Amino acid sequence: MVKGIENKSNDQRPFEPSPPFAIEAREVNIAYGARRAVLDVTLKVPEHTIVALIGPSGCGKSTLLRSMNRMNDFVNNATVTGEILFRGQNIYESGADPVSIRRQIGMVFQKPNPFPTSIRKNITWGPKINGYQGDYEELVETSLRRAALWDEVAGKLDESGLALSGGQQQRLCIARAIAMDPDVILMDEPCSALDPSSTLKIENLLLELKDRFTIIIVTHNMQQARRVSDYTAFMYQGELIEYGPTDEVFETPRQELTRDYVSGRFG
C-alpha cells in the first residue's frame, strides 16, 4: 500500500486542469488536535464541472470538503493551514467572513436534513435571512423544478418537509441549496442513505445542475463517481494520490494505489 505513496513523485507531469477555477486548494493541511487528517493537498476545481472525491473511509475527503466552505469551523480543534481560494480569494485569510462564504458555497449533507417545517419554508428561509428581494413563490418553484422535485410536491408545499421520502428529502435539501443561487455546491455522500432509484434521480439532477453550478461531491460509490464526475480526485490516508479526468483515473490510473482502489482491491 505504501509503495503507491512513494511512487507519487514519478516523472509524469501532474494533471493541470484549465482555468477559470471555482475552488483552488493550495498545500492544505488539516488536523484535528494532533491527528492530521489532510496532508498537503493541492487541488484545482474548474468552474462548471463535477469533481468527485473518492477514497476509503477516513482518508480525509469529507474533511477536505468541509474545509471548502469553512464548515470545519464548528469542529472542535480543527486547524487548517495553507490556502483555499474561492474566486481567487483565500477564504481562510483574516478578514474573510465565513457567513458570506457559506452563502456562496452551499452544502448538501450525507443524511437528508430538512428543517422540521413546511416544504415552502425549507426553501425560503435561507434567501429570507440573506435579504432576497425577488418573488418568493417563483423562487420556490424554480428551485424545486431544478431539483426535479416540483412535480412530486407542487400541491403540498405547506406540508412538512419531513413527511417526504428519504430521496425526496435529499432533493429538497438540494433545492434549498440551489435557492441561494450559490457558485459552488459541496455534497458529502449525498446518496449514501438513499435507495438506488432515488440515487439515480439525484445523479441525473447533478448532470443538469452542472451548467449553473460547480459541484464537488464526496462519494464512496465508485460507479457513481464514474457516472457523474468530470474529474476525480483519489485520496488515501490524508494525501491526494491522484487527480485527473475521471476516465483516466478509472481506466489508466498513473498510481498503483489508485489502480488497486478503483478496481476494488481495497477500500
Next chain:
Amino acid sequence: MSEIDLTQGSTGLSNQVINRAPDLQGQFLSGSTLWRPRRGRRKFFGVLFLLLTLLATLIGVAALIVLLESVISQGWSRLSWDFINNFPSRIASRAGIKAALVGSVYLTGLVAVIAIPVGVGAAVYLEEFAADTRWRRIIDINIANLAGVPSIVYGMLGLMLFVRICAFGHSLLAGACTMSLLILPVIIVTSREALKTVPQGVRLAALGLGATKWQTVRAHVLPTALPGILTGVILSLSRAVGETAPLLMIGALSYMAFVPESPMDDFTVLPIQIFNWSSRPQDEFRVAAAAGILVLMGILLTVNSCAIVMRMRYQRKMQW
C-alpha cells in the same frame, strides 16, 4: 441454512441438530449436558421483577390518593369564595387566603420574568456558543451541583445579598430574586438537555445556508427545543410556588392584611400561610390549612396541565 450441509459434520453437535425434533418444551436442550437453560427460574425472576416495579408504582399512587383523600375530606367544605377573597383573621371562620394567593401569583410571575430569560440564555450560551474549554467544564459541574444545594442555603444567600446588600428589604422583589436563584440551575440543566436533543443536522443545514449562529439558534434550534425547555421551566416554576424555607429565611410575613401592590411591598405566599395555620392549636385553623392546600394543589395541577397542553400543541406545529 440450506448452504450448510450439516450431514457432513463430524462433531457430535451437528448430529444432534439433525436428529432434533421440534422442541417446544425444551426437552432436547434440557437433556443436553452442555446447556442448562433453567427456564422456570428465569421466568420466575421475570415475573418477580414485574411485580416489584408494579409495587413501586402503586406506592407512589397510593400515597397521593391518601394525601388527597385526607385533605379533601378536611378542607373541601371550607372552600368558598369568601375563603379566597378574605384576608387572614384571628377568627378562624373568617380567615381567608387573599393576601397569600395574590402574593404567590405575583411572586411566581416575577420569578418567571427573572429566571426564564437568564436560565434559557445561560443554557443557549453554554450549549450553542461556548467553546469546549476547561473553564466551561468547570462551570458545567458547578451548575449541576448548584441544583442540589438545600433551599435554606439559598434563603441565607438571599437574605445577605438581596435583603441587606441590595437593600430590597423583606419585599416581593427580594423573594423573587432568591427564588430565581434557587430554580436557575434546574432551568439551565433542563434547557441544555432540550437543546442537546436538537439534531445536529438542523444546525449544520442552517449554517450552511449562510446563517449566523444567532439566526440558526433563533429560527431553528430554539423552536425545536422549546417543548423540552417549557417542561423544565414549568416544573421549576411549580417548585418555586411550593417552596417555603428560603422565603421564611428572608423574612416574608406570615400575617398580612393587605395585598402587595409593588415589587417593593411586603408579601406572604400560600405555603407560608398554610404552615402558619397548621401550627395553630385550634382545629378550625387546621381545616383552613387543608383548604389552602387544596387551592395550592389546584394551582399546581392547572399550571402543569397548561404546560402539557402547550407542549403538545407546539410539537404538532413543528411538523416532525
